[in-house]
Amino acid sequence: MSETLNSTQLMASATSAGRKRNGGRIGRIPWYTYVLLVCAVVVSMFPLYFMFVVATTDSATATTLPPRLYPGDNLFHLVGLVLETVPFIQSMINSLVVALSIGVGSALLCALAGFAFAKLEFRGRNALFILVVLTMTVPTQLSVIPQYLIISALDWVDTLQALIVPGLASAFGIFWMRQHISSSVSDELLQAAKLDGANTWQIFWRIVFPVIRPAAFVLGLLGFVGSWNDFLWPFIVLKSPEMYTVQIAIKALQSQRSIDLGLAMAGSFLATIPLLIAFIFVGKRMVTGIMDGAFKG
Secondary structure, eight states, rough: OHHHHHHHHHHHHHHHHHHHTTTEEEOOOOHHHHHHHHHHHHHHHHHHHHHHHHHHHHHGGGGGOOOOOOOOHHHHHHHHHHHSSSSSHHHHHHHHHHHHHHHHHHHHHHHHHHHHHHOOOOHHHHHHHHHHHHGGGGGGHHHHHHHHHHHHTTTOOTTTTHHHGGGGGOOHHHHHHHHHHHHOOOHHHHHHHHHHOOOHHHIIIIIHHHHHHHHHHHHHHHHHHHHOOOOHHHHHHHSSGGGGGHHHHHHHOOOSSSOHHHHHHHHHHHHHHHHHHHHHHHHHHHHHHHHHHHHOO
């Protein structure tokens, strides 16, 4: 008994000494951690800032040594040229329709598929899941030709559904949701719901989906950003300017023999604004969803 009391007193004195050394706080973050974080933020944000600088000046700014690091007053002129050269507003609307459709659709469909692989019993479940995971090892470029042949057979070339339908589900999304459901939803809870008379759809929508909503939100946001920034597949499928997405519109700003960097950076800056607005409003929720999945996994 005395040994236990002695060890407890030693631990208390060590904790007290540690608190004194750390200014009364346990686990105080050292100053150099903040320095590293500030450096990381500056390095991450500098390309975005320099894009804005070039968009407010001209093409020469991008090649000047030393580079110019303060904005100019040419932004509205270049933005006007962007809007005159290509139907940029319509392209942003097209990108918004495609990105929202893929974001919402992939979150729901991948959640349904993940629920089936995680909690439903059916023949060949494990083999089919392994096959889905193996598709992630196939480069995206290899699927372009067969995917285009299918889209062409459906007469979907130069339409937005040619961009939306192939992106509604992904192997990564199914894997993400399956792992999250397996670790977050207990089998006992589902068995209790079945005993209460709930069918499979009711179990998913009323019990499973509210639990995994943060992870589904993160997946949908990743799908939104990925489809907004996609260039290869829209460049192959879309033909007419009124159907362009924002990345194809930026490509159309370039002439055949030269690139006006100021004009291209102005278009890129306009295309980045919706993503910045989205991150401002949902960034905290995205981080919360990622951390929730990390702790539960």
